[in-house]
Amino acid sequence: xxxxxxxxxxxxxxxxxxxxxxxxxxxGIRLVTAPVAKLPVVTVLLIVDAGSANDPAGKEGVAAxxxxxxxxxxxxLNGAELAEMFERLGTSVESGADWDSAFAKIxxxxxxADDAVTLLGQVLSEPSFPEREVExxxxxxxxxxxxxxxxxxxxxxxxxxxxxxxPASRYSKPDEGSAQSVSALSRxxxxxxxxxxxxxxxxxxxxxxxxxxxxxxxxxxxxxxxWASGSARGQQLIATAQTxxxxxxxxxxxxxxxxxxxxxxxxxxxxxxxxxxxxxxxxVLGGLFGSRINLNLREARGYTYGASSYYDWRRGPGPFxxxxxxxxxxxxxxxREIFLEIERIRSDRISEEELSLATDYLDGVFPIRYETTxxxxxxxxxxxxxxxxxDYYDTYRMHIRSVSIDNVLAAARAHLxxxxxQTVVVGNAKVIRDSVxxxxxxxxxVHES
Amino acid sequence: xxxxxxxxxxxxxxxxxxxEDHTAPIAAVNLWYHVxxxxxxxxxxxxxxxxxHMLFQGxxxxxxxxxxxxxxRAGGTLNGSTWLERTNYxxxxxxxxxxxxxxxxxxxxxxxLPAMTQEKLDTQRDVVKNERRWAVDxxxxxxxxxxxxxxxxxxxxxxxxSLIGSMEDLSAASLDDIAQFFATYYTPxxxxxxxxxxxxSKEALALIRDYFGPIPKGQGKPPLPSMTLxxxxxxxxxxxVPDNVSLPRLFMAFRSPIFGSEEYYAASVASAxxxxxxxxxxxxxxxxxxxxAADASAFTFDLAKASDLLVVDVTARPETPVGQLEEEVERxxxxxxxxxxxxxxxxxxxxxxxxDLVASLQSAGERADRLSMxxxxxxxxxxxxxxxxxxxxxxxxRVNELVSERFGENNRASLIYVPREGVESETMLAAAAGAN
Numbered sequence: 001x002x003x004x005x006x007x008x009x010x011x012x013x014x015x016x017x018x019x020x021x022x023x024x025x026x027x028g029i030r031l032v033t034a035p036v037a038k039l040p041v042v043t044v045l046l047i048v049d050a051g052s053a054n055d056p057a058g059k060e061g062v063a064a065x066x067x068x069x070x071x072x073x074x075x076x077l078n079g080a081e082l083a084e085m086f087e088r089l090g091t092s093v094e095s096g097a098d099w100d101s102a103f104a105k106i107x108x109x110x111x112x113a114d115d116a117v118t119l120l121g122q123v124l125s126e127p128s129f130p131e132r133e134v135e136x137x138x139x140x141x142x143x144x145x146x147x148x149x150x151x152x153x154x155x156x157x158x159x160x161x162x163x164x165x166x167p168a169s170r171y172s173k174p175d176e177g178s179a180q181s182v183s184a185l186s187r188x189x190x191x192x193x194x195x196x197x198x199x200x201x202x203x204x205x206x207x208x209x210x211x212x213x214x215x216x217x218x219x220x221x222x223x224x225x226x227w228a229s230g231s232a233r234g235q236q237l238i239a240t241a242q243t244x245x246x247x248x249x250x251x252x253x254x255x256x257x258x259x260x261x262x263x264x265x266x267x268x269x270x271x272x273x274x275x276x277x278x279x280x281x282x283x284v285l286g287g288l289f290g291s292r293i294n295l296n297l298r299e300a301r302g303y304t305y306g307a308s309s310y311y312d313w314r315r316g317p318g319p320f321x322x323x324x325x326x327x328x329x330x331x332x333x334x335x336r337e338i339f340l341e342i343e344r345i346r347s348d349r350i351s352e353e354e355l356s357l358a359t360d361y362l363d364g365v366f367p368i369r370y371e372t373t374x375x376x377x378x379x380x381x382x383x384x385x386x387x388x389x390x391d392y393y394d395t396y397r398m399h400i401r402s403v404s405i406d407n408v409l410a411a412a413r414a415h416l417x418x419x420x421x422q423t424v425v426v427g428n429a430k431v432i433r434d435s436v437x438x439x440x441x442x443x444x445x446v447h448e449s
Numbered sequence: 450x451x452x453x454x455x456x457x458x459x460x461x462x463x464x465x466x467x468x469e470d471h472t473a474p475i476a477a478v479n480l481w482y483h484v485x486x487x488x489x490x491x492x493x494x495x496x497x498x499x500x501x502h503m504l505f506q507g508x509x510x511x512x513x514x515x516x517x518x519x520x521x522r523a524g525g526t527l528n529g530s531t532w533l534e535r536t537n538y539x540x541x542x543x544x545x546x547x548x549x550x551x552x553x554x555x556x557x558x559x560x561x562l563p564a565m566t567q568e569k570l571d572t573q574r575d576v577v578k579n580e581r582r583w584a585v586d587x588x589x590x591x592x593x594x595x596x597x598x599x600x601x602x603x604x605x606x607x608x609x610x611s612l613i614g615s616m617e618d619l620s621a622a623s624l625d626d627i628a629q630f631f632a633t634y635y636t637p638x639x640x641x642x643x644x645x646x647x648x649x650s651k652e653a654l655a656l657i658r659d660y661f662g663p664i665p666k667g668q669g670k671p672p673l674p675s676m677t678l679x680x681x682x683x684x685x686x687x688x689x690v691p692d693n694v695s696l697p698r699l700f701m702a703f704r705s706p707i708f709g710s711e712e713y714y715a716a717s718v719a720s721a722x723x724x725x726x727x728x729x730x731x732x733x734x735x736x737x738x739x740x741x742a743a744d745a746s747a748f749t750f751d752l753a754k755a756s757d758l759l760v761v762d763v764t765a766r767p768e769t770p771v772g773q774l775e776e777e778v779e780r781x782x783x784x785x786x787x788x789x790x791x792x793x794x795x796x797x798x799x800x801x802x803x804x805d806l807v808a809s810l811q812s813a814g815e816r817a818d819r820l821s822m823x824x825x826x827x828x829x830x831x832x833x834x835x836x837x838x839x840x841x842x843x844x845x846x847r848v849n850e851l852v853s854e855r856f857g858e859n860n861r862a863s864l865i866y867v868p869r870e871g872v873e874s875e876t877m878l879a880a881a882a883g884a885n
Contacts, residue, residue: 002559004510007548013474038472083728090800092726143743146695150589257582290518302575325583364524372811
């Protein structure tokens with residue numbers, strides 16, 4: 001027989017987020033270095049303030065296309081040669097743009113870091129943006145958009161943003177652009193975007209891993225010598241909601257065995273004074289396996305494989321979303337439970353047990369999040385992108401611990417808005433529309449997919 | 450670069466591997482049960498995976514879902530996964546909570562059945578059916594794994610049936626079936642327990658003896674039916690699947706040497722030079738140069754018995770007819786078969802694989818999982834430290850031998866997804882057939 005005595009935790013062993021240095025190089029590039037000597041691996045993550053939120057109206061997708069096309073050729077090498085050279089060094093560059101930054105990332109064995117970073121410098125400072133490759137990457141993006149038509153999860157996410165934000169908001173359109181905007185992009189759009197935003201004053205290089213601060217500095221200074229200096233203002237972001245009324249959008253998918261559900265409203269910007277209470281509140285609501293929404297929909301009722309909620313943290317107010325996929329027949333009862341859970345966490349205090357589940361988890365899991373050089377680099381990137389204080393990771397656990405039950409209630413009341421909830425259902429309209437209409441969770445609009 | 454590995458055997462047959470690393474206060478517990486969908490009986494498919502769910506429903510001293518709650522409360526992460534040959538369960542926890550993770554695993558290995566109820570089974574069956582709808586039925590190309598298994602393994606071969614199981618079999622699973630399957634396979638002598646990270650080996654081993662030691666040895670498991678397969682299919686296999694997808698996509702499979710064999714590493718390098726990253730052959734030729742594909746990659750299943758599979762995966766661009774997709778992929782494979790590979794390509798592939806190997810060992814969970822894998826399949830967790838060398842020994846000559854044995858026309862199985870609307874167009878069907 002296995003002993004019935006539950007083990008008690010041993011004494012906690014201390015942990016500190018890796019020490020890092022933060023300096024501005026003479027070129028204007030900001031360099032953040034975290035020497036971590038566990039294994040002979042280095043990650044270099046370069047971020048430029050050239051994310052999709054900076055796409056000019058009508059040119060949605062240009063930030064992503066620019067970041068991707070960087071790898072398609074320089075003054076000296078074509079795209080195939082570049083890929084070959086990086087890969088012979090045992091690495092490959094991942095580049096792209098998210099809402100708040102463009103990035104290029106490589107992880108390699110430390111003995112090859114010198115050559116790989118030199119090559120990365122060339123990619124960033126002298127891209128040639130060949131016409132043929134711009135057109136190819138556009139075509140590949142269009143193929144991806146076409147794929148979404150038959151991919152219910154991605155389609156639901158995209159439709160949710162489209163119906164949530166005002167059409168003037170950059171957030172209402174996909175970060176990599178729509179079929180219409182991408183088709184219209186040209187090589188010169190890419191080049192113009194590059195010239196406007198890829199500047200030393202808007203760039204941070206993050207080096208994490210088996211490397212010293214001095215070596216990282218020498219390496220980065222050498223690799224990024226010739227690059228446009230200076231800075232530039234970012235574009236003003238509009239992030240208002242499309243409507244203040246509750247609306248239910250059904251995107252019809254005949255024969256769909258499940259309904260993909262998204263319920264939510266415009267959330268909060270990443271940098272806000274209620275970040276920690278809101279994070280803990282969401283963990284209780286839908287952020288953990290043991291959260292209310294998942295236990296209710298999955299474990300109590302068996303409606304779904306999983307249900308969760310999250311705030312999509314961005315510089316601007318990204319969405320708050322509850323996301324799940326349920327068997328078509330139970331679409332209406334599942335939506336009812338989601339609405340009830342949002343009401344419930346606003347009306348009553350959560351229990352001590354619920355609070356401690358969330359805070360114990362977020363506090364305890366902290367060291368596990370930063371086991372790899374890639375994860376450490378990405379954490380440091382968040383500091384830069386959102387302008388968080390240098391001691392953010394040193395005080396994170398204390399901030400989590402200090403959230404109280406009353407803080408959670410206040411965050412729920414301030415940052416969950418039941419009267420503004422937008423609902424998107426990608427599913428079989430014929431099967432679900434009457435029962436969903438009976439819920440009275442907003443005016444119903446049915447769309448062809 | 451080598452990680453420390455210690456091994457122990459408990460009297461009840463439990464194989465224990467430990468790997469200390471004190472760089473961060475983290476410990477990973479990883480348990481491999483040597484049971485997968487291959488051990489299921491026809492008519493009872495999906496059991497190994499259904500078990501993955503039932504093992505979180507409580508045991509003698511742990512309530513339903515309490516396993517999840519206790520680990521998350523401790524600040525840990527956890528999950529499980531199921532494959533054709535094995536099932537694994539794992540937790541990564543702050544190192545001062547190692548005892549908790551070990552105890553939870555022991556409690557469910559030793560005493561799952563007292564906590565099992567019809568109600569829990571019914572709920573989890575519904576959850577799994579929804580997992581199937583989500584990941585398989587309502588997902589483009591989601592049926593790939595089960596269609597591929599059906600296409601490339603002969604009927605009644607243990608690898609032939611669906612891993613997640615059919616809706617019918619899931620409905621038919623009874624509490625008795627569950628109890629019997631558990632008693633047969635979830636025993637200490639059919640498991641490997643690995644712990645990696647920040648702990649003292651002596652103390653960890655003492656805990657393991659305390660918690661797992663009292664669990665009785667199993668009665669032995671029924672032998673698998675003969676798994677042996679010829680090295681090649683013998684003829685060309687091909688299936689067209691009209692489905693709710695936007696773009697045609699071709700999965701071309703080759704029988705290849707089993708995981709861990711000397712030839713496996715040559716096959717793995719062949720797979721990487723064909724489809725790993727942008728500099729690979731298929732990416733260069735089909736995506737970049739000829740622009741007929743939106744994406745291309747290649748991978749191996751890593752099966753340690755019978756025969757492994759190497760799979761090439763190419764998605765067409767919208768304007769590429771499915772017939773052309775198939776022809777051009779065939780042409781690339783023919784070219785490889787006829788002319789072989791260069792030393793430069795082999796070195797590129799090995800360099801990429803080596804970086805991935807080292808980078809993945811940064812995580813305690815990955816280290817523990819690999820120790821369990823090598824211990825389960827080959828009885829030798831120290832093989833984790835031999836992998837980079839095994840890859841470095843691969844030469845162009847060895848890859849070419851592999852290619853001439855395995856990439857001929859008698860060893861290609863094509864699974865081709867085509868948009869359902871496209872099927873109505875006869876020209877497209879004719880084109881697909883013409884590529885044969």
